[in-house]
Amino acid sequence: MGTSQRIRDPLHDLIKFDEEPFESMLWEVIQTAPYQRLRRIKQLAFSEFVYPGATHTRFAHSIGVFHTARQLMQIVERDLEKVDRWKADRARVSIAAALLHDVGHGPFSHAFETVCEELQLSTTKHEERSASIIRNTEIGEILEKHQDRDFKIDVASLIAAGGPTDVYSSVVSSQFDADRLDYMRRDRLMTGTQHSEIDYTWLVENLKIARLRSGIDDEPTDDIETFVLDQKAYYAAETYVLGLFQLYPTVFYHKATRCMEAIFTQLLMRIGTLVKDDDYDNIGLPKGHPIISFFRNPESLENFLELDDTTFWGAMSQLCSAPDECVSQLAGRLASRNLWKTFDLRLTIEKRLQGCEPDAVERTIANAQDEILAWSTDNSANVPRAVLSSTKRDPYKVTPISASPLNKVFIESGDELVELREISPVVRAAKTYRLNRVYYADEDNEALRQIEKITESCIREQENGTV
Numbered sequence: 001m002g003t004s005q006r007i008r009d010p011l012h013d014l015i016k017f018d019e020e021p022f023e024s025m026l027w028e029v030i031q032t033a034p035y036q037r038l039r040r041i042k043q044l045a046f047s048e049f050v051y052p053g054a055t056h057t058r059f060a061h062s063i064g065v066f067h068t069a070r071q072l073m074q075i076v077e078r079d080l081e082k083v084d085r086w087k088a089d090r091a092r093v094s095i096a097a098a099l100l101h102d103v104g105h106g107p108f109s110h111a112f113e114t115v116c117e118e119l120q121l122s123t124t125k126h127e128e129r130s131a132s133i134i135r136n137t138e139i140g141e142i143l144e145k146h147q148d149r150d151f152k153i154d155v156a157s158l159i160a161a162g163g164p165t166d167v168y169s170s171v172v173s174s175q176f177d178a179d180r181l182d183y184m185r186r187d188r189l190m191t192g193t194q195h196s197e198i199d200y201t202w203l204v205e206n207l208k209i210a211r212l213r214s215g216i217d218d219e220p221t222d223d224i225e226t227f228v229l230d231q232k233a234y235y236a237a238e239t240y241v242l243g244l245f246q247l248y249p250t251v252f253y254h255k256a257t258r259c260m261e262a263i264f265t266q267l268l269m270r271i272g273t274l275v276k277d278d279d280y281d282n283i284g285l286p287k288g289h290p291i292i293s294f295f296r297n298p299e300s301l302e303n304f305l306e307l308d309d310t311t312f313w314g315a316m317s318q319l320c321s322a323p324d325e326c327v328s329q330l331a332g333r334l335a336s337r338n339l340w341k342t343f344d345l346r347l348t349i350e351k352r353l354q355g356c357e358p359d360a361v362e363r364t365i366a367n368a369q370d371e372i373l374a375w376s377t378d379n380s381a382n383v384p385r386a387v388l389s390s391t392k393r394d395p396y397k398v399t400p401i402s403a404s405p406l407n408k409v410f411i412e413s414g415d416e417l418v419e420l421r422e423i424s425p426v427v428r429a430a431k432t433y434r435l436n437r438v439y440y441a442d443e444d445n446e447a448l449r450q451i452e453k454i455t456e457s458c459i460r461e462q463e464n465g466t467v
């Protein structure tokens with residue numbers, strides 16, 4: 001038997017790890033170097049440059065996800081024990097996966113993944129990195145020692161799967177999972193935003209397990225157990241879906257945050273290109289620096305684990321003095337928060353093309369982006385003169401009819417179980433949030449003129465029906 005351990009958390013207050021062997025094992029996992037590395041990776045990457053309080057880490061979030069997953073699993077146990085369908089072994093796998101789900105995040109989180117994808121480095125998704133770390137480091141050794149080899153493999157596989165296969169895995173990854181239930185409350189708390197508040201206590205109080213018919217291409221298969229919410233939590237469920245959705249434009253997709261991410265991405269891509277060309281002298285870092293070592297051999301798990309936010313901030317003064325003009329300029333912008341200016345391409349085009357079909361608007365935006373990128377490529381000597389930033393977020397992920405009910409939010413309405421989107425006009429009416437921005441240097445008046453000129457030309461082509 002181990003010793004009870006406690007962590008004081010700003011969101012959950014007291015998070016306790018019990019003395020029993022399983023939670024003692026998880027506490028041992030937390031003490032490993034790969035897990036402690038999460039203390040040096042901020043949960044919201046560059047959001048602190050907009051919201052100064054947003055300095056919380058992947059470590060704090062992961063502990064919170066474990067705590068939330070344990071609460072959700074208690075509901076699973078309560079309801080499934082009544083019908084003799086409770087599987088304690090599956091529950092342990094999921095709770096361990098909840099604790100470890102983010103262990104594969106790189107520095108500055110999703111911005112780092114973007115760089116790996118752009119440079120076509122293998123194993124770019126953090127879920128895949130997490131699975132590899134669980135299988136091949138001391139974390140896996142601890143899991144294997146206290147459980148068995150299958151347990152380690154099952155935990156890694158659950159994280160890498162990217163979606164739920166049963167009610168146990170839905171606690172870790174689904175449309176209503178421990179990850180979202182922690183980060184949307186934690187990020188709201190730490191940024192100080194007044195958007196996106198949810199009634200977590202009422203949601204959990206009205207959460208239960210029910211059996212639903214599952215099927216593939218309209219062919220029924222076995223019933224499946226999934227989370228459902230009582231009718232009493234209908235409005236709380238609406239608030240949950242819309243609250244999560246609101247975090248994206250207000251926090252995650254804030255124009256200044258996305259600008260910092262864009263600068264960081266361009267900086268890393270330039271460093272990666274110089275490493276690929278064996279042009280180490282122009283980077284400004286020693287050849288053995290962890291950043292260079294990673295780009296020389298991105299397949300190395302050891303090289304990856306040497307990277308965190310502090311690795312880059314610690315190298316910033318050297319990067320600012322790099323002989324390469326692109327590296328030095330971009331690093332200088334990050335170090336001094338000297339942001340690029342923002343041209344809102346989508347807002348400009350949507351405003352001018354009010355009343356046009358959505359496809360026409362999207363086509364105009366796509367054409368403008370292509371032309372702006374082409375101009376920047378042809379007219380940039382060092383630092384790109386126009387950098388595109390595009391993304392989207394659905395308020396509620398609409399899945400195909402054949403998809404598992406595990407990835408949907410259900411409301412108990414009388415004797416029926418109805419998907420939230422089917423009965424909520426608010427959720428159903430919420431449209432996909434899209435952003436298309438162009439970043440350029442404040443002093444580059446010619447770049448702004450070209451961006452405006454290209455945008456105007458694409459708008460007129462659409463208005464004249466020549467697109």
